[in-house]
Amino acid sequence: MNIAVRIDPNAEADTVPLADINPARPERFQANTIGPVFARLRREEPVHFTAESEFGPYWSLTRWEDIMVVDTNHQDFSSADGIGLPNLKALEEQDKVFAAMGRPRRRGGAGFITMDEPEHTVHRKAVSPTVAPANIAAMAPVVRERAGQILDALPIGRPFDWVDLVSKELTAMTLATLFDFPFEDRRKLTYWSDMFTNAPGHGPAKSWQHKAESAIECFGAFQELWNQRIDADPGIDLISMLTHNPTTREMSQDQYQGTVVLLIIGGNDTTRNTISGSVYALNKNQDQYDKLRANPDLVTSMVSETIRWQTPLAHMSRVATRDVEIGGKTIKKGDRVVMWYVSGNRDESVIADPDDFIIDRERPRQHLSFGFGVHRCVGNRVAEMQLTIIWEEILKRFPRIELVEEPVRTYSSFVHGFESMQVVIPARN
Numbered sequence: 001m002n003i004a005v006r007i008d009p010n011a012e013a014d015t016v017p018l019a020d021i022n023p024a025r026p027e028r029f030q031a032n033t034i035g036p037v038f039a040r041l042r043r044e045e046p047v048h049f050t051a052e053s054e055f056g057p058y059w060s061l062t063r064w065e066d067i068m069v070v071d072t073n074h075q076d077f078s079s080a081d082g083i084g085l086p087n088l089k090a091l092e093e094q095d096k097v098f099a100a101m102g103r104p105r106r107r108g109g110a111g112f113i114t115m116d117e118p119e120h121t122v123h124r125k126a127v128s129p130t131v132a133p134a135n136i137a138a139m140a141p142v143v144r145e146r147a148g149q150i151l152d153a154l155p156i157g158r159p160f161d162w163v164d165l166v167s168k169e170l171t172a173m174t175l176a177t178l179f180d181f182p183f184e185d186r187r188k189l190t191y192w193s194d195m196f197t198n199a200p201g202h203g204p205a206k207s208w209q210h211k212a213e214s215a216i217e218c219f220g221a222f223q224e225l226w227n228q229r230i231d232a233d234p235g236i237d238l239i240s241m242l243t244h245n246p247t248t249r250e251m252s253q254d255q256y257q258g259t260v261v262l263l264i265i266g267g268n269d270t271t272r273n274t275i276s277g278s279v280y281a282l283n284k285n286q287d288q289y290d291k292l293r294a295n296p297d298l299v300t301s302m303v304s305e306t307i308r309w310q311t312p313l314a315h316m317s318r319v320a321t322r323d324v325e326i327g328g329k330t331i332k333k334g335d336r337v338v339m340w341y342v343s344g345n346r347d348e349s350v351i352a353d354p355d356d357f358i359i360d361r362e363r364p365r366q367h368l369s370f371g372f373g374v375h376r377c378v379g380n381r382v383a384e385m386q387l388t389i390i391w392e393e394i395l396k397r398f399p400r401i402e403l404v405e406e407p408v409r410t411y412s413s414f415v416h417g418f419e420s421m422q423v424v425i426p427a428r429n
């Protein structure tokens with residue numbers, strides 16, 4: 001098999017031999033043709049092995065139950081070697097660039113999401129108060145005010161990019177508040193996040209050199225915040241939480257930088273793509289949009305349904321620490337296992353009519369999008385709060401937000417979202 005060959009993202013999912021399926025290739029995600037591939041794997045080989053790929057060999061889990069088995073078993077499935085699928089060649093290139101700049105990089109360092117127990121819980125606990133219900137409730141009025149300002153400034157009757165003017169702006173504002181980051185520079189958080197997650201040639205990332213320069217700029221800015229806050233009175237922001245917790249106060253520069261990357265990406269792309277995903281889903285399901293307008297109390301369950309339907313992070317991965325049998329196959333110690341949340345959320349044996357977007361499902365929070373087990377998303381309530389508020393404010397203002405054309409999707413099998421989405425708001429209420 002020639003792993004360098006690019007797949008045709010529109011090729012029929014059913015004609016590829018099972019053994020050649022490499023679901024992690026970003027092309028099908030960008031073309032939005034990945035659904036049938038996962039439907040076939042769920043049907044024919046729910047625990048599937050890709051022997052050779054640009055990501056190395058890996059297992060794919062596509063059914064709800066199997067994903068749950070791995071996500072809730074942190075003893076046998078480690079996060080320490082990274083939670084995305086590493087593109088091996090890309091990592092090599094990146095390391096070369098960093099080394100040439102005199103900054104050799106440590107592998108796997110993406111904060112506590114790539115730590116195992118007991119270290120993981122200690123670090124997670126340090127930032128948890130910032131995203132706990134009391135702090136979220138305190139932040140909500142600020143987020144609401146800012147959401148209102150964003151919406152009031154939108155053009156009426158003229159197409160614009162929803163991703164840029166709303167989704168990125170709202171998440172940048174919220175993240176700047178969580179970090180107590182200089183508010184006027186908030187879009188730097190969006191930019192750095194995009195630079196971390198995009199491969200060269202995609203999003204704003206031009207080259208590995210460009211990505212490395214952006215990372216260095218980001219780490220420099222966050223080092224300054226650390227230096228300012230380490231001896232200042234403790235605030236409720238994420239950086240103060242880290243500088244004033246006895247354990248994280250002592251963490252290495254590498255660990256701090258990893259945590260910054262985790263929080264920037266965690267707080268940015270996911271929520272942003274859910275905000276855009278909600279506009280897309282409601283446009284593709286006008287009956288649901290009508291239902292929502294008739295009954296704004298459905299916002300909360302619509303938000304959860306969007307998080308399931310969109311699945312903003314398509315997967316997380318683990319490495320087995322011993323031989324484990326799943327679905328009659330043996331995952332060997334050292335093997336990488338990918339939990340395809342985007343597929344588990346479409347598992348027809350658990351979710352009724354999973355391809356349909358239904359905003360008043362009986363159990364709307366029944367989805368895999370936040371993961372399960374010790375690494376379950378620490379920011380899930382912050383995300384839900386932002387989404388709920390933006391939709392409550394939208395419904396007060398606009399009868400419709402109309403999709404003008406199909407959106408441009410992200411070239412990634414990890415971040416499952418949109419580069420841009422042209423919409424028009426015909427009129428105010």
Ligand code: HEM
Pocket residue numbers: 071112113114124131178262263266267268270271274307311312313316369370371372373374375376377378379380382383
């Ligand atoms: C709809 C929005 C979001 C989605 C779909 C999402 C999804 C996820 C997923 C799938 C995980 C890993 C779960 C696992 O491995 O079992 C995770 C972890 C995490 N998320 Fe989120 N996330 C969202 C919003 C946020 C926000 C707003 C923040 C920050 C404010 C955040 C911060 C984090 C952090 C720090 C972790 C690591 C938790 C740990 O390792 O203990 N996320 N998220």
